[in-house]
Amino acid sequence: MPQNPEKIQDHVELFHQPEYKQLFENKKQFENGHEAEEVTRVAEWTKGWDYREKNFAREALTVNPAKACQPLGAIFAAVGFEGTLPFVQGAQGCVAYFRAHLTRHYKEPFSTVSSSMTEDAAVFGGLQNMIDGLANSYQLYKPKMIAVCTTCMAEVIGDDLQSFINNAKEAGSVPKDFPVPYAHTPSFVGSHITGYDNMMKGILSNVTAGQKKETSNGKINFIPGFDTYVGNNREIKRIASLFGFDYTILADNSDYLDSPNTGEFDMYPGGTKLEDAADSINAKATIALQAHSTIKTREYIEKEWKQPTSVSRPWGIKGTDEFLMKLSELSGIPIPQELEIERGRAVDAMTDSHSWLHGKRFAIYGEPDLVYCVVGFMLEMGAEPVHILVHNSNEIFEAEMKELLASSPFGQHATVWPGKDLWHMRSLLFTEPVDLLIGNSYGKYLWRDTKTPLVRIGYPIIDRHHLHRYTTIGYQGIINLLNWTVNTLFEEIDRNTNIPSKTDISYDLIR
Template sequence: MPQNPEKIQDHVELFHQPEYKELFERKREFEKGHSQEEIDRVAEWTKSWEYREKNFARETLTVNPAKGCQPLGAIYAAAGFEGTLPFVQGSQGCVAYFRTHLTRHFKEPFSAVSSSMTEDAAVFGGLNNMIDGLTNAYSLYKPKMIAVSTTCMAEVIGDDLGAFIGNAKNAGAIPEDFPVPFAHTPSFVGSHITGYDNMLKSILANLSEGKKGKSNGKINLIPGFDTYVGNLREIKRIAELMGVDYTLLADNSDYVDSPNDGHFNMYQKGTKLEDAADACNAKATISLQKHSTLKTCDFINKTWKQEVTLSSPWGIRGTDEFLMQLSELSGKPIPAELEEERGRAVDAMTDSHAWLHGKRFAIYGDPDLVYGVTSFLMELGAEPVHILVHNSSKEFEKDMQGLLDSTEYGKGGTIWGGKDLWHMRSLLFTEPVDFMIGNSYGKYLERDTKIPLIRIGYPIMDRHNLHRYSTIGYQGTINLLTWVVNAIFEEIDRNTNIPSKTDISFDLIR
């Protein structure tokens, strides 16, 4: 029978229909699964300290890692430059994952092409795929630059991107002077922030080659792997308020948040290629994410001979430090408008701090985000307990421990580097907290442990528009405060919603 399009069931309701319930029951019988009593017994045991010890003893299995792979970060960095087409030397399936992952977070189409490597390329190498892919990409999509990264397949067989691109130019696939920066980004090491760093360094090195000259007096600002569009716009707003002449490197704010004006534009603004090329002549560079720009900052310092400073403008203290750095490097004063914004942020924190002071929290995500959010929450007297960073490093853990040691509120915090969200589950059951912070994958932890999740980080796929807000600067401070304190209130309301039993007082004002 033909389907009525007005009665098509959403998947949430669809799988509750009688035929699906019957199907699931038959599947359980066919698989001769354990009884519900045994399932419940084992599930309860997994909440114990005994199971936690076994869980943390595993070495060769990862369950729900809190990270993505290198090429995802590489294509995100590439999309921050004018007219740039991300090109991945690998299979179509891998690239479809990267595009889909970013599209589901931003609710925006994300363009990236693949060399479509298959079994024959795995045996004989991907040179022909590279030549054909660059030819088609250049002629069909007419980019100003193509940024090439790799997947596991290309890395395992040892494809030499530099040689391949040179051969493609010799074969006439693309013009000899056409910019094709490349980065080797194997998914089996590092994470998406490593891929971001590798690609950003490659793009800047490619564009600036031979361009070193006299200083242009500008300040380079690097956002890092930041998926909050509002943050990139906040950085530009602050610099413009201060009258700073700047270049924002890898500006993908319009690419992943473009207006719906009835016209498709494959390349939405981004850092101009000539500005990126001239970045080598800037007065100084400020990176707003240390751990996602390590190689890039080292390159800028050693090759461009430029002063590089690091800043984490989260909360009041972090934003104060960033503005003072920017003022010192540029010679521009901090305007009264920003001082007023600071006062409003402090006032908001004063209003809300009593509800957050002493609250225990868990957090997971990328190193720079975890550091920034934890710093902000400790300003309010909240106490970190579990700090889980899958794509951790010794340098990050040293920085994080220094932050924890800087205040009495951090003394109970433990850093869990290299651990995954199944480890976090054991931590939450054995040492519960008041709330946790992380991306959408934590919703299953929330359902299991009944600990409220506040969605901050990447990816956020099950809520809309959060990526459009800022989380840094004084305005970002108010946004973060609003999300966290209102989540606390919502949890209080959930726990006091039974008349005459849990709502023993009429509490309308908080």
């Protein structure tokens, strides 16, 4: 049926039209579906302890993983450097997924090229794909650097990136002095934070080669890690400016992922300048804002650069206090009064909301660093973690999380679930319900199924707009975390008290 172009219906309304309802009914005839009563019976069974035991006994199957694969983290790291084009040695389909996943989160174009490996490359290797791909990328997109990573296909057949890049330069694909750092990023091991770490190490080892000087440049390096909140890089720059010391962010993708609409297309907005990245080897110290996405990079900096590194995660009051004291120690500059005032505002906001979050039970999932930081903040508010699920966990994270939980009276009844997925989380929420679920947009289906209110924190957030633009670190980040958590709780209270003459006794105007 033709539609009026001035009244195009969104899919929310469109699929309720009679023709689509009939289409869905007809479709069921070919799906070998069970009767509605049987579907309901099995669905109810999956909510109990008996099913939970069977669910947690599975080993060979993952259902809705709470992680992404290595190349996604690698290309995320690459675009933080000036004029850098990510290049993935692998199939087009994989790269389309990475681009789409990041574009949906940021609502920004994410430029990444692929060597478009197909069946012939899988048999004979992807050298020619690399030679042609680098040549085309260099000529068409005019980058200042091309950062290469791999997908499963290239890794399974054993493509040697260093050799391939050398051969491509010999063939004239790019000038011999053109920077082409690389990282092997097989998706069948690790996760997106591993890919970030591998690419960051690969880029830094490339751009700093031969740049070591006998004297320090006096700067402090910051490595954000796989941090998807663009406001955080800007907050780091603001804090450093208030102190007044020189710094380098390795790497700053905030402008790339949140670029202004000026009417002119810029393929490479912002980014850490390559000369600043090259000189980062001469800084006085490097601070990583995440631990688990920077393991190899920090080891490399300490060993090869002979530069001290530390991890400082400025989430919540304690984390921010420790971060600012570290900056004061390294720079020799007292903590600015403006930041002390901001601390007071954050404490005041926490006091305002404390009575609502105190004692609330919550579940959380996500990357190790994000989960650690959010749990720390929630413990400061007196909230009680119950289920802590980290699919891409490791022994170091589990040890530090258990130490954090033991440090607070509110963390005594939490269970850490390493290597588990979101179908495991579903069983946990049905059998041991909580007041809040904290996680990315994929928790939306858990919210619908288990009726557990979802606080959207993490990556990806693709069903709400603009949350990635905020800061979650520092004292200003505390305000945002409070906003998201306590107001989600209020919305749930209102939903449960909004029926006139029945439940509206506590449908209060003032919270």
